[in-house]
Amino acid sequence: MVKFTAEHEIFRRTVREFVEKEINPYADEWEAAGTFPAHELFKKAAKLGLLGVEYDPAYGGGGADHWYTVILGEELGRADCGGVPMAITVQTDMATPALAKWGSHELKKQYLEPALKGEMVASIAVTEPDAGSDVASIKTFARRDGDEYVINGSKIYITNGTQADFLTLLARTSPEGGYRGMSLIIVPTDRPGFRVARKLRKLGNHSSDTAELVLEDVRVPVTNRIGEEGQGFYLQMQQFQKERLIAVYTAIGGMRRAIERTVAYLRERKAFGGPLLSMQYIQYTLAELIVEIESLRQLAYAAAEGVVAGEDVTRLATMAKFKAGRLVRRVADTCLQFHGGLGYMEEMWTARYFRDSRLLGIGGGADEVMLRVLTRTEGLEA
Amino acid sequence: MNIIVCVKQIPDPETPASSFRVDEAAKKVVPAQGIPPVVNPYDPQATEAALRLKEAAGGGKVTVISLGPESARDAIKHALAMGADEGILLNDPGFEGIDNFQTAVALAKAIEKVGQYDLILMGRAAADWDMGVVPMGVATLLGIPCVSIAKAIERVDGKVRVTRVLDDGFQTVEAPLPAVVSVSNEFGEPRYPQLRQIMLAAKKTVQVWNAADLGLSADQLGEANRWLKLEALYVPKVESKVEIIEADSPEEKARILAQKLRADKLI
Numbered sequence: 001m002v003k004f005t006a007e008h009e010i011f012r013r014t015v016r017e018f019v020e021k022e023i024n025p026y027a028d029e030w031e032a033a034g035t036f037p038a039h040e041l042f043k044k045a046a047k048l049g050l051l052g053v054e055y056d057p058a059y060g061g062g063g064a065d066h067w068y069t070v071i072l073g074e075e076l077g078r079a080d081c082g083g084v085p086m087a088i089t090v091q092t093d094m095a096t097p098a099l100a101k102w103g104s105h106e107l108k109k110q111y112l113e114p115a116l117k118g119e120m121v122a123s124i125a126v127t128e129p130d131a132g133s134d135v136a137s138i139k140t141f142a143r144r145d146g147d148e149y150v151i152n153g154s155k156i157y158i159t160n161g162t163q164a165d166f167l168t169l170l171a172r173t174s175p176e177g178g179y180r181g182m183s184l185i186i187v188p189t190d191r192p193g194f195r196v197a198r199k200l201r202k203l204g205n206h207s208s209d210t211a212e213l214v215l216e217d218v219r220v221p222v223t224n225r226i227g228e229e230g231q232g233f234y235l236q237m238q239q240f241q242k243e244r245l246i247a248v249y250t251a252i253g254g255m256r257r258a259i260e261r262t263v264a265y266l267r268e269r270k271a272f273g274g275p276l277l278s279m280q281y282i283q284y285t286l287a288e289l290i291v292e293i294e295s296l297r298q299l300a301y302a303a304a305e306g307v308v309a310g311e312d313v314t315r316l317a318t319m320a321k322f323k324a325g326r327l328v329r330r331v332a333d334t335c336l337q338f339h340g341g342l343g344y345m346e347e348m349w350t351a352r353y354f355r356d357s358r359l360l361g362i363g364g365g366a367d368e369v370m371l372r373v374l375t376r377t378e379g380l381e382a
Numbered sequence: 383m384n385i386i387v388c389v390k391q392i393p394d395p396e397t398p399a400s401s402f403r404v405d406e407a408a409k410k411v412v413p414a415q416g417i418p419p420v421v422n423p424y425d426p427q428a429t430e431a432a433l434r435l436k437e438a439a440g441g442g443k444v445t446v447i448s449l450g451p452e453s454a455r456d457a458i459k460h461a462l463a464m465g466a467d468e469g470i471l472l473n474d475p476g477f478e479g480i481d482n483f484q485t486a487v488a489l490a491k492a493i494e495k496v497g498q499y500d501l502i503l504m505g506r507a508a509a510d511w512d513m514g515v516v517p518m519g520v521a522t523l524l525g526i527p528c529v530s531i532a533k534a535i536e537r538v539d540g541k542v543r544v545t546r547v548l549d550d551g552f553q554t555v556e557a558p559l560p561a562v563v564s565v566s567n568e569f570g571e572p573r574y575p576q577l578r579q580i581m582l583a584a585k586k587t588v589q590v591w592n593a594a595d596l597g598l599s600a601d602q603l604g605e606a607n608r609w610l611k612l613e614a615l616y617v618p619k620v621e622s623k624v625e626i627i628e629a630d631s632p633e634e635k636a637r638i639l640a641q642k643l644r645a646d647k648l649i
């Protein structure tokens with residue numbers, strides 16, 4: 001069993017208070033607005049050290065162990081909306097891990113440090129209109145011209161896309177197809193030729209802005225590349241591990257809170273001569289969900305232990321992401337169901353949670369993409 | 383400026399009533415299962431006050447003392463994570479079941495042992511028993527002034543200026559240093575521990591002093607030597623009865639209601 005230290009628990013309270021004071025009071029407003037003030041909120045988060053938990057203190061990181069990231073995710077997941085936690089974790093664990101691990105010192109000074117201070121907002125730009133699950137078929141091209149790359153292409157469904165100061169962009173840097181010939185490049189959004197084509201309207205996660213981006217002859221220095229030329233796909237695959245894990249931790253926190261709130265409601269709600277919580281069907285259904293959530297949590301903690309030990313956790317992270325994507329839909333659906341008509345009302349948290357829950361099985365690699373990875377890790381190929 | 387802050391660990395006051403139990407025979411509160419104890423809510427305000435005074439003074443040291451079981455170390459760590467410099471845990475089997483006066487004696491001894499202090503800060507009361515007498519006890523034992531229930535604290539010309547919370551307003555008083563000041567929630571929000579400070583706190587050592595280290599003798603320790611005897615401990619039974627007043631007109635109903643309220647001496 002994982003035993004968190006007193007310091008971990010203090011950090012948990014810090015994140016919980018941040019969520020309760022800096023996110024929840026504004027969640028309705030930001031959901032209605034379809035965006036949130038990323039620069040303002042990220043600066044507040046940065047002050048508490050929430051944006052660079054594990055990163056090198058030389059660039060403003062916390063130098064903490066991976067369990068702090070687990071806690072960050074679990075507590076952000078308890079927020080009153082899914083969008084803002086997603087936006088924060090894009091900044092911390094999706095758009096910056098490769099930069100922190102393989103970026104040059106100068107590149108980290110220029111982009112990582114301000115990102116960890118909340119002065120710059122980051123996006124991860126991989127998906128394209130014609131390439132999502134099949135990352136290897138992306139078309140955005142970065143042509144070398146002297147000391148610069150000239151980038152052309154478009155990216156879609158990009159979180160933080162309307163507010164980002166820079167993108168961690170996956171692009172082709174040589175014409176060979178497939179997994180080879182891609183690079184990860186930091187693209188500042190103030191360059192000529194970059195534009196936000198449109199802000200996208202979504203089913204859920206309304207408080208997070210999602211955009212379609214267009215790059216036309218955008219020039220960036222070659223030194224903005226992370227790691228070696230042609231290694232982009234492999235670096236992004238590793239960066240995806242961080243993305244999947246934080247998404248799982250966040251989902252776990254959200255599900256636990258959803259069950260807590262549903263139990264509290266059913267304890268009070270009376271029907272057929274007693275509280276609804278006294279119905280065996282309800283008790284058993286909830287007990288079963290709690291087992292599922294706890295199983296997922298232990299799986300995630302096993303993956304986290306692997307991260308702490310410096311192991312490759314692809315297998316466990318993929319399993320956990322798959323399980324979380326499916327389970328969160330069941331939990332959200334059941335919680336809504338057990339609230340009856342009230343659960344269907346917009347004023348009740350269940351309606352938003354139900355909408356938001358639908359994303360995890362698609363974003364960060366669809367359920368089927370996880371299964372595809374697992375056919376390899378589990379040796380299921382004939 | 384050297385400041386000592388006394389913090390206490392208590393059962394979580396947010397514990398749902400359904401999991402809160404009192405053992406009436408043993409006259410003890412049964413700790414709720416699975417709900418970890420927390421820092422007394424007023425105490426981070428005392429720590430916050432200490433940190434602000436230290437910052438305003440441009441230097442000094444904030445030492446945190448907690449008397450309690452081994453788990454009270456977490457209350458100290460919380461203060462260290464807010465930015466306090468050193469921690470001391472007062473832990474001894476003889477401290478089990480002691481009352482506020484015995485606690486004040488032990489704290490006063492510990493403060494004397496620390497030696498250098500300009501100011502001692504505490505929460506206005508502990509939210510478990512809500513007595514608020516330890517600050518006065520400690521000040522009396524040390525022979526220094528005590529100012530209670532502060533909403534603002536300032537150091538002015540070697541003295542401390544404190545704005546106190548009254549029922550119907552505020553009062554500003556001054557006391558020479560050293561002094562004991564108890565801090566109220568009106569002081570304002572304590573800072574939340576930043577990750578960087580939490581990481582630093584993990585490296586700070588917490589000293590542990592037992593009764594012998596404080597020079598306390600057996601007749602000052604333990605439940606047997608309490609000054610204050612607990613006679614009974616129980617959860618009051620709240621019963622509600624509804625009575626519907628029947629009458630022909632609203633005026634008549636109101637008249638009957640007024641009579642009943644007067645009979646029960648409620649108006």
Ligand SMILES: Cc1cc2nc3c(=O)[nH]c(=O)nc-3n(C[C@H](O)[C@H](O)[C@H](O)COP(=O)(O)OP(=O)(O)OC[C@H]3O[C@@H](n4cnc5c(N)ncnc54)[C@H](O)[C@@H]3O)c2cc1C
Pocket residue numbers: 090123124125126127131132133134156157158159160202205210359362363364365366367368369372
């Ligand atoms: C709200 C939101 C935010 C997002 N944020 C970002 C972001 O910040 N950055 C970014 O780069 N991307 C982002 N995405 C994009 C996301 O990563 C992709 O939507 C996802 O990877 C799926 O790709 P796709 O949409 O192209 O679906 P497709 O690749 O077209 O797949 C469609 C469906 O087909 C099925 N499928 C796919 N592959 C297989 C297979 N091999 N076998 C069987 N079935 C399969 C799956 O059910 C899948 O959902 C975001 C998406 C959303 C909705």
Ligand SMILES: Cc1cc2nc3c(=O)[nH]c(=O)nc-3n(C[C@H](O)[C@H](O)[C@H](O)COP(=O)(O)OP(=O)(O)OC[C@H]3O[C@@H](n4cnc5c(N)ncnc54)[C@H](O)[C@@H]3O)c2cc1C
Pocket residue numbers: 269271272276279281282337338339340341342344345
């Ligand atoms: C959009 C909308 C339109 C509606 N229109 C109308 C209308 O026009 N007229 C009208 O009269 N009503 C209307 N309703 C109300 C609707 O019929 C009720 O919401 C529904 O009957 C459920 O009742 P409830 O909301 O009180 O849920 P509750 O009775 O509180 O039940 C909550 C949940 O508890 C569970 N549950 C309930 N009983 C049991 C049991 N015995 N054992 C196990 N689990 C149980 C179920 O999952 C249920 O969903 C509408 C509702 C909605 C959402």
